[in-house]
Amino acid sequence: MSFEINMLKNFKTILTNKKILVNNIYLFTFKLQDPAEISFIPGQYVILKVPKDGAYISRLYSISSSSQTKDTLELLVEIIPNGLGSNYLDQLEINNGVIFQGPAGLFKLRDNNKQKVFFVTGTGIAPIRSILNSNLKSPASRGEQISNPHLKSQNYQFFWGLKTFKEVCLFDEFKQLAINNQQLSFKICLSREKNLDSIPETDRQYFDLGHVDSCFYKLATSHQSLITNSDFYLCGGRNIVDSLRQGLLTKNISTDNIIFEKF
Numbered sequence: 525m526s527f528e529i530n531m532l533k534n535f536k537t538i539l540t541n542k543k544i545l546v547n548n549i550y551l552f553t554f555k556l557q558d559p560a561e562i563s564f565i566p567g568q569y570v571i572l573k574v575p576k577d578g579a580y581i582s583r584l585y586s587i588s589s590s591s592q593t594k595d596t597l598e599l600l601v602e603i604i605p606n607g608l609g610s611n612y613l614d615q616l617e618i619n620n621g622v623i624f625q626g627p628a629g630l631f632k633l634r635d636n637n638k639q640k641v642f643f644v645t646g647t648g649i650a651p652i653r654s655i656l657n658s659n660l661k662s663p664a665s666r667g668e669q670i671s672n673p674h675l676k677s678q679n680y681q682f683f684w685g686l687k688t689f690k691e692v693c694l695f696d697e698f699k700q701l702a703i704n705n706q707q708l709s710f711k712i713c714l715s716r717e718k719n720l721d722s723i724p725e726t727d728r729q730y731f732d733l734g735h736v737d738s739c740f741y742k743l744a745t746s747h748q749s750l751i752t753n754s755d756f757y758l759c760g761g762r763n764i765v766d767s768l769r770q771g772l773l774t775k776n777i778s779t780d781n782i783i784f785e786k787f
């Protein structure tokens with residue numbers, strides 16, 4: 525751990541865009557000033573330095589942008605009422621200066637031939653967005669070389685848990701990514717909807733009812749290799765990640781094949 529901390533750099537940035545995606549979920553874009561670029565492994569996070577009483581308090585946020593875009597950072601953030609970091613981010617205005625440290629964290633893709641299955645909830649999608657846009661053909665690739673060509677050919681499936689259809693964001697982006705990359709498929713799993721009637725018929729294939737794990741097991745019963753030949757990447761709130769992990773262990777999936785990040 526101390527080794528990791530020693531490697532952290534300070535990044536001076538300015539806020540260049542603050543976009544509300546849905547409810548209290550925002551996409552923040554920061555332009556790097558000094559240094560002018562950042563290199564990171566998709567899945568890693570940065571540490572936001574929140575000024576308080578003449579000092580700084582740290583809050584961690586996963587990088588949500590592609591690792592091929594080095595001059596800006598995107599963060600996907602849920603603004604929690606009265607949260608320290610949330611209030612700070614909420615009150616930021618365009619061109620305000622913001623300091624980050626990083627990059628840090630060990631949540632990253634394993635370079636092997638296993639299928640990559642993601643169980644994520646809420647803003648847990650943030651690092652997965654970075655992983656997918658960094659390794660698949662996407663507008664964010666800007667035609668540049670994919671960092672690891674081997675990972676480009678892997679199969680990716682993500683199951684994203686949200687409560688209701690009204691909470692869905694970034695759908696068009698992920699749909700386009702799946703259309704451009706045959707090896708990517710996804711389900712947005714709605715735990716509090718009774719049916720999918722409010723979703724346009726052509727988009728229903730990307731949705732399911734229930735929690736992420738039940739949506740996955742429904743598919744896995746007809747595709748056993750999904751269980752036996754996958755690595756599982758879990759990301760979201762602490763309790764949900766713990767419970768998803770327990771569920772996978774009871775299916776005899778080895779701890780070696782479960783990689784997780786708890787928010």
Ligand SMILES: Cc1cc2nc3c(=O)[nH]c(=O)nc-3n(C[C@H](O)[C@H](O)[C@H](O)COP(=O)(O)OP(=O)(O)OC[C@H]3O[C@@H](n4cnc5c(N)ncnc54)[C@H](O)[C@@H]3O)c2cc1C
Nearest residue numbers: 583584585586600601602604607608609610647650786787
């Ligand atoms: C590795 C890592 C990566 C992370 N990446 C992201 C990310 O990409 N996007 C993101 O939005 N968050 C992310 N988080 C969570 C983030 O670091 C903060 O914990 C979160 O933004 C709340 O901080 P805050 O200062 O606003 O609230 P705090 O001042 O820390 O908390 C205020 C109150 O809100 C409660 N609270 C904290 N979190 C929640 C919650 N989710 N829902 C309801 N109540 C809550 C606390 O218990 C406390 O009572 C990540 C956390 C980790 C550890």
